[in-house]
Amino acid sequence: MPTRAELAREGDVNSSPHRELWMNTLDEESRERLSADEAVFMKQSMSTPCMNVIVDAQGCYITDKNGKKYLDFHGNSVHQVGYKNPYVLEAVKKQFDELPFIPRRYTADIAIQAARALINKTLSQDFKVLFTPSGTAAVGIALKIARKATGRHKVISMWESFHGAGLDSISVGGEYVFSKDMGPLLPGCIKAIPYNGYRNLIHSSCPHTIADFCLDYIEYIIKNEGDIGAILLEPIRATDTHIPPQAYFQRLRKICDQEGILLIFDEIPTALGRSGEFYVHQNFGIEPDILVLGKGLGGGLIPQAAVLTKSKYDYAADISLGHYTHEKPAAGCAAICAVIRYIDENNLLENCRAQSAFAAQRSAVLYSKYQCIGDFRIAGLLISFEIVKDRTSKEKADNLAERILYYCLEHGLSFKISAGNCITWHPPLIVTKEQLSSAFDIFEKAIKSCIKNH
CATH class of the missing domain: 3.90.1150.10 (Aspartate Aminotransferase, domain 1)
Structure with missing residues (x-):
C-alpha cells in the first residue's frame, strides 16, 4: 500500500x-x-x-x-x-421501456439528440461526438484522435493531474498513487509543472507572472522535445480548484495553433455547469480541439462519457477509434438529454x-x-x-x-x-x-x- x-x-x-x-x-x-x-x-x-x-x-x-x-x-x-433526479430517472426508465440497447452499426434518434445537445452547448457548435462508457476510455480516445490527426505520438500533460486509472490515462496523469509499481507506461508522455505548481514554486501572487512562467516552460519543451501532438490538461483543476487566468489560456491556444498541436481539455468532473458556465473552458474565451466529458453526463444514474472533437479532425474513418459495445448507449443518451434539459429549464x-x-x-x-x-x-x-x-x-x-x-x-x-x-x-x-x-x-x-x- x-x-x-x-x-x-x-x-x-x-x-x-x-x-x-x-x-x-x-x-x-x-x-x-x-x-x-x-x-x-x-x-x-x-x-x-x-x-x-x-x-x-x-x-x-x-x-x-x-x-x-x-x-x-x-x-x-x-x-x-x-x-435520484425524478426528471432524469423518468427519462431513463422510458428509454429502457422503448429501446434499451442500440447495436453497433445502427443508430437511433436518442443518440443523435444526445450528441446534438452536447454540440449545441459549445460556442462554435463545430464539433463531432463519440460516446464511451467511462471517462478513462474517453481520455484514451482523445489521445488516439490526436495521434491520428497530427501524426505525432508525444503529449504534454501536467504533474498532479488526474485523467483516469487505465494504463493510457495514468501515463498522461500525474498522480503517483495511480502509477506506483506499474512499470513502463506509454512512451512520449511528457510532464509539465501545472499552473498551481509554478504558483508554489516561484512564490508569486501575480497570476500573469505565474502563467507566463508556466507557458514559457511549455514552449521550451515543445522546442527541445519536438514531435508534440497534443497538450492535455484540466482547465480548472478539480481536486483542489486551481484557476489559471484567462491570459494563460489565450496564450496556450495561440501556442497550439502556431505549432499544429491539438489542445485537449479534460472536463470530466467539472463540466455541466459546476464552474458557472456549461463547459469550463467557456470561462476563458477559447475552445479546445478535443473536449473530454463524463461523470455527471449520466445524471448520477448511468456511467457515461463523451469525446467532442472539432469537425475538421473527423478523418479517422479508416481506423476504429472506440468500437465499444455501448457505442451509442440508449439509456446514457436519454440521461444526457434529460440532464441538459433539466439544467436549462430550471436555470x-x-x-x-x-x-x-x-x-x-x-x-x-x-x-x-x-x-x-x-x-x-x-x-x-x-x-x-x-x-x-x-x-x-x-x-x-x-x-x-x-x-x-x-x-x-x-x-x-x-x-x-x-x-x-x-x-x-x-x-x-x-x-x-x-x-x-x-x-x-x-x-x-x-x-x-x-x-x-x-
Whole structure:
C-alpha cells in the first residue's frame, strides 16, 4: 500500500488513526457490512476501507443505514442535478421501456439528440461526438484522435493531474498513487509543472507572472522535445480548484495553433455547469480541439462519457477509434438529454452563480477569522479551502484537515480532502442558500473545535 505521505499528496487517507476512530463510532451492523465489503472487493488506496454504508441518495443528500443524512458535497462529481433526479430517472426508465440497447452499426434518434445537445452547448457548435462508457476510455480516445490527426505520438500533460486509472490515462496523469509499481507506461508522455505548481514554486501572487512562467516552460519543451501532438490538461483543476487566468489560456491556444498541436481539455468532473458556465473552458474565451466529458453526463444514474472533437479532425474513418459495445448507449443518451434539459429549464447555471457569490462571501469571512485557512478558491460551485499550519509559509496541515473532515461527517456534511490539506466541495447545482449556509456553519464549528482541541 502507498504510505500515508504518498496518499496525503493526493486524497483522503483511508487508513489513518482518524479513520479508525470514525469507524469505531459506527454501529455493529454497519461495521459488519464494511467487513463483508472488504471480503468481496479488492482493496485499493483512497477507496478501502469504505467509511460507511448508505441506503439512499436523493437530491443533495446521502443516507446511511441508521437513517442519518449527510449533505453531500463530494458525490464523485456525478450529481450536478442531484441524486435520484425524478426528471432524469423518468427519462431513463422510458428509454429502457422503448429501446434499451442500440447495436453497433445502427443508430437511433436518442443518440443523435444526445450528441446534438452536447454540440449545441459549445460556442462554435463545430464539433463531432463519440460516446464511451467511462471517462478513462474517453481520455484514451482523445489521445488516439490526436495521434491520428497530427501524426505525432508525444503529449504534454501536467504533474498532479488526474485523467483516469487505465494504463493510457495514468501515463498522461500525474498522480503517483495511480502509477506506483506499474512499470513502463506509454512512451512520449511528457510532464509539465501545472499552473498551481509554478504558483508554489516561484512564490508569486501575480497570476500573469505565474502563467507566463508556466507557458514559457511549455514552449521550451515543445522546442527541445519536438514531435508534440497534443497538450492535455484540466482547465480548472478539480481536486483542489486551481484557476489559471484567462491570459494563460489565450496564450496556450495561440501556442497550439502556431505549432499544429491539438489542445485537449479534460472536463470530466467539472463540466455541466459546476464552474458557472456549461463547459469550463467557456470561462476563458477559447475552445479546445478535443473536449473530454463524463461523470455527471449520466445524471448520477448511468456511467457515461463523451469525446467532442472539432469537425475538421473527423478523418479517422479508416481506423476504429472506440468500437465499444455501448457505442451509442440508449439509456446514457436519454440521461444526457434529460440532464441538459433539466439544467436549462430550471436555470441551474444562474443558481450556481448566485450560490457561488454567497459561498465567496462566507469564505472571505472565514479567511479573515481563521489563520489555518491559507487560501480559498472558488469557480462556480467548485470550492477549495487550503488548511495550513502557518499562513506565511503555507505549510500543509493535513492532520488538521482530516480532523475537520471527520467532525463535519459527524455533524452531517460530507466532502473530500485533496492534495493532503485541501477541503474540497462540489455541491450539486440544485443546492440552496440554506443548505450552503448550513455547510458553512458546520465547517466553522469544525475549525473552532479542532483548533481548540489540537
